[in-house]
């Protein structure tokens with residue numbers, strides 16, 4: 001059966017740096033191997049603000065942003081077997097086809113199947129399912145969750161038990177999974193190891209949570225915003241440092257002193273390349289590993305003395321925490337339902353879709369961990 005176009009509300013980014021405009025969008029039915037989702041809730045991640053700012057080299061306009069969403073499958077295209085109408089789902093900006101070189105490597109969660117079209121803001125067949133004011137509107141990160149209905153590839157969605165409410169499940173679509181996975185899956189933080197987390201927004205606090213889960217020793221939260229100290233301690237950080245308040249000492253020197261030689265693992269959750277350097281240099285000689293999670297603007301580059309690597313420090317990074325969404329998200333949902341993964345605690349603000357621009361403001365103001373938007 002051929003589905004119908006649905007007209008609903010979406011927050012459209014017409015141009016870089018402008019507020020989103022909530023207006024009617026026409027959402028075409030899913031084609032073969034595509035899924036149309038009614039989004040119930042979406043988080044607003046720093047990456048949405050980054051692309052809206054115009055600093056993302058892949059960011060093109062007009063576009064429906066949003067990549068941290070959960071809802072219910074409305075309809076599926078031909079050949080879709082992994083989900084069915086009525087399933088509760090989380091959208092995946094890191095798809096998992098289980099067939100490509102990346103998926104089969106056993107070395108990465110990155111999937112290559114649709115990355116090229118995803119980066120261009122179109123579906124795998126090269127076209128868009130969104131239209132507004134008579135114009136085609138681009139997709140974002142293969143998910144576009146700032147729309148009441150969205151269409152995604154069938155490899156970009158995972159069904160989860162409806163026991164987890166969609167206002168919680170959405171946060172597993174990016175922020176929480178990214179930080180938690182970076183600690184547990186990518187770094188594989190060991191018991192007793194000393195950890196420093198630069199930037200304790202949703203992603204950084206999730207790294208803290210992963211470090212606690214793996215029984216790290218010192219967990220040092222580093223943030224320029226003193227308001228984040230209480231949050232970091234609530235999630236299990238043992239120390240807090242505001243790097244702007246160190247007199248005559250760099251943050252890396254300070255951390256090396258605190259940890260008697262440097263951290264075993266550090267994480268950048270800021271997207272600031274100066275912070276990335278400090279995080280690498282705060283690592284222990286011989287084995288310390290620094291994980292880049294933050295996304296930096298076009299033109300930004302990282303640097304350090306190669307001696308830092310020659311003497312055993314390791315620089316790496318990950319997307320979505322290194323987590324394979326279709327395989328591993330149901331397990332994280334179970335962890336949440338069994339009381340072994342904090343999710344509720346991340347929701348500090350809520351807004352309706354009509355006030356989505358307020359959610360962006362709140363994130364910049366800094367007293368907010370995550371604002372969840374009710375669609």
Ligand code: NAD
Pocket residue numbers: 045046047050174175178198199200201202203204222223224225228243269270271272275292293294295296318319320321363366368369
């Ligand atoms: P956020 O805005 O909620 O948190 C960022 C935190 O960093 C804030 O608490 C802020 O005060 C702090 N900060 C800013 N500059 C700092 C500095 N110089 N030193 C120390 N702290 C500083 O952002 P978020 O949603 O948690 O995302 C964090 C970063 O991770 C962003 O760059 C985002 O784009 C990126 N991200 C990457 C992935 C991935 O898969 N790699 C996934 C999600 C988010």
Ligand code: AHE
Pocket residue numbers: 045046047048056057058059093094110115174295296297298319320
């Ligand atoms: N288009 C951006 C890339 C931004 C980026 O690195 N995105 C992360 C996810 S951030 C989620 O909040 C990611 O998944 N990266 C892997 C990939 O394939 O994009 C730029 O700067 O060019």
Ligand code: ZN
Pocket residue numbers: 045046047048067068174175
């Ligand atoms: Zn994100």
